Amino acid sequence: MVSGERFIITYLLSGTQQDAFSKAKDICIEQTVEFPANLLTPGVIQDHVVGRIESFEFYDNNYRAEISYANEITANELTQFLNVVFGNISIKPGIKVESIDLPPTLLNHWKGPRFGRAGLRKLLGIPKRPLLFTALKPMGLSAKQLAELAYKCAVGGIDIIKDDHGLTDQCFAPFSERISLCAAAVHQANRETGNNSIYVANVTTAGGHMIERAREAKERGAGGIMVAPALAGFGCMRQLADDDTISLPIFSHPAFIGSYVTSSENGFSHQALFGQIMRLAGADAVIYPSFGGRFSFSQTECESIAKATQAAMADIQPIFPAPGGGMSIDRIPELYQVYGNDVMFLIGGGLFQHGPDIVENCRYFRKLLNEFAS
Amino acid sequence: MVSGERFIITYLLSGTQQDAFSKAKDICIEQTVEFPANLLTPGVIQDHVVGRIESFEFYDNNYRAEISYANEITANELTQFLNVVFGNISIKPGIKVESIDLPPTLLNHWKGPRFGRAGLRKLLGIPKRPLLFTALKPMGLSAKQLAELAYKCAVGGIDIIKDDHGLTDQCFAPFSERISLCAAAVHQANRETGNNSIYVANVTTAGGHMIERAREAKERGAGGIMVAPALAGFGCMRQLADDDTISLPIFSHPAFIGSYVTSSENGFSHQALFGQIMRLAGADAVIYPSFGGRFSFSQTECESIAKATQAAMADIQPIFPAPGGGMSIDRIPELYQVYGNDVMFLIGGGLFQHGPDIVENCRYFRKLLNEFAS
Structure with missing residues (x-):
């Protein structure tokens, strides 16, 4: 046996x-x-x-x-x-x-990720440059307000527009209404710009309900789903990745996972948890707090994660590192030096902070990237 | 709103x-x-x-x-x-x-636990004394060997006989076969002794599969189910507790949860995680490593857990603390002084260590308890 x-x-x-x-x-x-x-x-x-x-x-x-x-x-x-x-x-x-x-x-x-880096690039029609990624916030906005924001981000050229990870099914912006309006808003923007931006719905919740939400997200036009596996369970994220009726790229979020990496004497190394295990568990992109933001990961730890997302692992495809957590647009050139092209730059609050016009902020983010990314 | x-x-x-x-x-x-x-x-x-x-x-x-x-x-x-x-x-x-x-x-x-302390005592027909609890091991035994062990433990007077938490669906002892044989063995022992011992099946796995395993455990005669929520997801454990087609007492296991309590500066206090959150998440009994065993919780930390399992919490019922993790039978009198009657003493390896005859070891465990517990 x-x-x-x-x-x-x-x-x-x-x-x-x-x-x-x-x-x-x-x-x-x-x-x-x-x-x-x-x-x-x-x-x-x-x-x-x-x-x-x-x-x-x-x-x-x-x-x-x-x-x-x-x-x-x-x-x-x-x-x-x-x-x-x-x-x-x-x-x-x-x-x-x-x-x-x-x-x-x-x-x-x-099996690893369903899409991986190559699949995500194909889906978005972006062969080489880093991907631009943002989050819809703050919690408390209505579904309609979040959708308006999603529209502006897509018009401004952000590739991937996700729910903030605290948005689940609150009365302010109930799940079904939010994902319908946000997905429709991003599709509308794509028709105007000719881009292939996607809306990523946060589906983190308990097991069976999470599968239902992911299916609903797919039906209503979301282009991806986000899961915090420390809250929902790594096995449940794997089930989403395996489900052929869903078949959407998965973005893993680090909420509730920090205690596994904050001690030097207990838990996991950054590369093992964010690189290897997220990849095994079906994430196509792994969100983690980058060095120099408002969290505490060091540059070395962040680089070890990025390296593990693409290290050889039999037939398991490489996935995207998605550093975020208090990034400002102006740090992009510095981060590009570290991460190169195969990265998703997640800028949430920083995108709002840059100036009063969201569309212009997004365009600036995109323009800055185009200046140096090949 | x-x-x-x-x-x-x-x-x-x-x-x-x-x-x-x-x-x-x-x-x-x-x-x-x-x-x-x-x-x-x-x-x-x-x-x-x-x-x-x-x-x-x-x-x-x-x-x-x-x-x-x-x-x-x-x-x-x-x-x-x-x-x-x-x-x-x-x-x-x-x-x-x-x-x-x-x-x-x-x-x-x-809602908290479905059974709680009172419900579990009623199910087992034990109004007052501490409950005796053991684990079937080692991994690698066949389903038949595990069932023989379950039978001996039940004949010897152990109230609750659970799978070791590493037993899931290994080829050595596949889930369906194991739970069928173990549940039948404990029922057979009950017919001979007149006791109400129960077999508790470990159902920890990914979301939807966990519900299926729990239903199968119920159908095949298990008297309870065990879940490690840090592996399976707290929300998924809550779903099991809410499922009327399952309706079995839930035993929470601490596997993979340690990183949340090992640091003095990050995570949760023992009382919050093992007492309050497990109770909210639907556990009827919470397994944790007791002081003086092979783990590192202090007596104060263990007492804080026991206290939180019964502290006032609106209509949420008290649950059983189930200290274990390297306990020997001879420590029972000392532990009784700390925990009193409302406790489940989990002795796994220590039950085998005591002497060559498992039935006699169980009887000794029970006898020792009867000597001082009212």
Whole structure:
């Protein structure tokens, strides 16, 4: 019943060499059999089910251990994969997931993004330059007001116009009304400009309702959907990506996920969570707070995310990094130096801050980009 | 459109008084409109949608701020409620959710647990004493072997026998086969002993599949279901609790949730996450690692959880604290002093460690409890 194929998780472990090695041995048990090691008898469980330390070395003031697990213990389920990677040990201090390395057999079960970078570029008709991305806000505007804003952003040349992540189904702007009006507004603008801008509906909510909202978004003309997987569940985002009746690009939002990356001694590295896991879970673009904005990610962390969105991963396609979070338009040249062409620049509040006329602000954003992006 | 009713979240903020007060002001914007404050114009958005600092004071080497939000911005959705409470600020260091205080109108939307302590006691026919709880393991056993173990535990007098949280749908013990055999084994034991032990199936997986598994568990005779909401989504656990076709007690598991409580400066307090939020999200019992086991929660933290499982919360019923995680049978008298009668003692590996005969170990566990619990 066991193929012998294994996947490898690299953990950073804090403490003395002895402490760190104890942690590595503990992970092998805790994440699999969760059973007294002295009671395990020789056989498949001890030989295959229990995790295995493949390497252990001093690294960056900590210790780094590669631990392998049998493919079969994931049951090919993304939720159970995450459970094996970091379920119970999330409660134990001093353990951080640095990277994941999965064999093609396992990668192919989760397929990655439906569109990926190439698919999104084709959909938008933009072969090479960075994509322009904004958010409809503030919460409290009516559906009609949000749609007017969406129209202006599309006329001004923004490629992707999404709901702010706090917009769900509030009485101010109920879901059905909001997505109908916003999608129609962006289509209207496209007819006038000849562009292919899309409206992205935030569908984050509980499981079954999220599928319903995504289908409704599709029917009413949205060009993409946004999900915050830490709120909705990574497995639920994967289900949206797998659903042929939806078939829309997925934008993952980082709401509620920060606690997994804010500690240097617990959680995930930025590249593993925002690069590798979002990609596995079906995001076509991953939104994260860029360095220099109002959040705390460093430039190195942001670059590691961008790198992981395109690192080789069997047949899993690269996805777009979408840095945002307090960006101003004037930082675009600097960000372009770091990210190059394969990026989505998410500017929300900064687009309003630039001047009183939204359409003009959008045009300035687009013009600035055209000046240096090839 | 705005009722004027608000709910209050208490945050602990680190830094100097000035830093902490800046954080409080920032939270009011970041968690609601996420929009430049200088561009907001007077009206409903500024008066109601933006968060409001209700109090700010020095507390326990940090600052404590009570911030209120309009009920309406949650759209009565649990996922969006969590987003308002800690969505984007999860990515900002130095902010921790200490407690939540919701008005009855909002509490009643989420109903809390379907059974609660009283319902679970009625189901099990145990009016007063602590409940005995164990887990089937190790992963890698066949469905038949797990069922044999379930039978022995039930014969030995364990009240609640659950899947280990890593058991999902592995080839070793596929879901349908496992739950059928384990439920049947526990029913068989009950016929012999006259007890009302229940088998609890782990249904943690992606959204829609989780509902299907829970329904199948019900049909095949499981007496409860287990969910790890950090993996499956809090909203999805709430959907299970609301589903009248399932109507089984829910046991929440802490896998993957640790990063929200391991930092003193980010995330949630133990009482807020394991006590208040699990209860809102529909858990009838909350599993967490007890002090003195192989995890790191302190006695004070564990007591705060137990307290929050029964603190007044409008019509929301109290739920069972279920401390576990490396407990030995011999620690039961000590734990009883702390938790009293309204507790579920979860002993997994420790039950196997006690001696070679599982039935005898269970009987010893039960006997020990009978000696001092009234």
